[in-house]
Amino acid sequence: MPYTKTVSNRQICYRFDTVPPEHCSVTGSCSSEPLHLDYRISRDRIHTVRFTGWSDPVPSGGTSLTASKIESYEIRVNKVLPSSGINTVDYTTNVLSMKVNQTTTEMTINLTSDKPHLYCLTLEVKDVADNIRQCRRFILVDETTFIETDPRRPFRFTSASSQTGFTWQIHHSDICLSWKEYFLNKFYFDNALFNGVEEDQLITGAYEQISGKLPISGTPNVHGIVKYFVSWKWNDGPFSPEIEVYDLLNQTFCIRLPVKDGETYIFSVRPVDIVGNTYNESRTVFIDASLPVFNEILLNKREVRNGTFLIKDSEPLDVHFESYDNESGILALKWVLGKLRAANEYQETEITAGNFTMVTLYSIYFVTSIYNNEWVWFVV
Numbered sequence: 001m002p003y004t005k006t007v008s009n010r011q012i013c014y015r016f017d018t019v020p021p022e023h024c025s026v027t028g029s030c031s032s033e034p035l036h037l038d039y040r041i042s043r044d045r046i047h048t049v050r051f052t053g054w055s056d057p058v059p060s061g062g063t064s065l066t067a068s069k070i071e072s073y074e075i076r077v078n079k080v081l082p083s084s085g086i087n088t089v090d091y092t093t094n095v096l097s098m099k100v101n102q103t104t105t106e107m108t109i110n111l112t113s114d115k116p117h118l119y120c121l122t123l124e125v126k127d128v129a130d131n132i133r134q135c136r137r138f139i140l141v142d143e144t145t146f147i148e149t150d151p152r153r154p155f156r157f158t159s160a161s162s163q164t165g166f167t168w169q170i171h172h173s174d175i176c177l178s179w180k181e182y183f184l185n186k187f188y189f190d191n192a193l194f195n196g197v198e199e200d201q202l203i204t205g206a207y208e209q210i211s212g213k214l215p216i217s218g219t220p221n222v223h224g225i226v227k228y229f230v231s232w233k234w235n236d237g238p239f240s241p242e243i244e245v246y247d248l249l250n251q252t253f254c255i256r257l258p259v260k261d262g263e264t265y266i267f268s269v270r271p272v273d274i275v276g277n278t279y280n281e282s283r284t285v286f287i288d289a290s291l292p293v294f295n296e297i298l299l300n301k302r303e304v305r306n307g308t309f310l311i312k313d314s315e316p317l318d319v320h321f322e323s324y325d326n327e328s329g330i331l332a333l334k335w336v337l338g339k340l341r342a343a344n345e346y347q348e349t350e351i352t353a354g355n356f357t358m359v360t361l362y363s364i365y366f367v368t369s370i371y372n373n374e375w376v377w378f379v380v
Contacts, residue, residue: 116142188224
């Protein structure tokens, strides 16, 4: 039986798609984020994640029919590991992983933990041709920490005199307050989560968290504290409106006020940490730039002139004088008694000396070896 040749034709169409999915914010056709969370810093455990606005772009030189379309969305959650330098994301262990098809553009995640964590949320968008685009955002979940103080660190008026325990300011220049390392969130003191995160070479541009809250470049903070507010009151008046401290990391505040002797100022510092916890503590400074006042000095009930006194005969010395300060009072008094070789020639050695504390009327009694017609000097 002769063979009859049969010929058939079949046309196969291959679509080449090497372009990964993209988000409308990159093309400028929308203002939404590629990966959106209602709260980036939160005390809540349950969060809704949205990822609308994604599409599979038309390959160069192709038509809309040549785009393979979005196939799936996958969310992976990983912890950020704190360190003394740049922090890293622990991609070896997923806290959770959820995958949905192209018709779903949001999901709810549960970030329950017994302590605060900084999480990295990675969205992986895949088209039918297996092209992948990744996007990531960070979220801090903290429902337990608080602000406290370290009593080993100073919180004081640096413009005040150290001899008064930094409570009396003896000039009318700026009032300056310092609280370096005094306020802190202990958890973030021990866990430096905001130093910045290691870059991911596969995630760039708008798909990376390079701005806004919790950027990969890090968040300026002092042991978790991100803001300081200062207010003050004069004598018994009301507190002023709060002023935010411009230089967060310096932890100091200075201001020029029309201060006068005898006035009292109370300054309040209110730190706010990254979660929104707050704390308030105040310090008081007293103003006194005037010197103490001395009234006449009497030696044996006789007036001292030009700081000297002539002993007419050998006798005990009874010194009486008065000193006062209307603002701060007299904190301490020191005195020295010495001899003169002549009326204006001091001798190196002193006869006797002493001090008094917290008094205003002074009477000092000496029994000394001063002889007739010797000059003595008395310094207070």
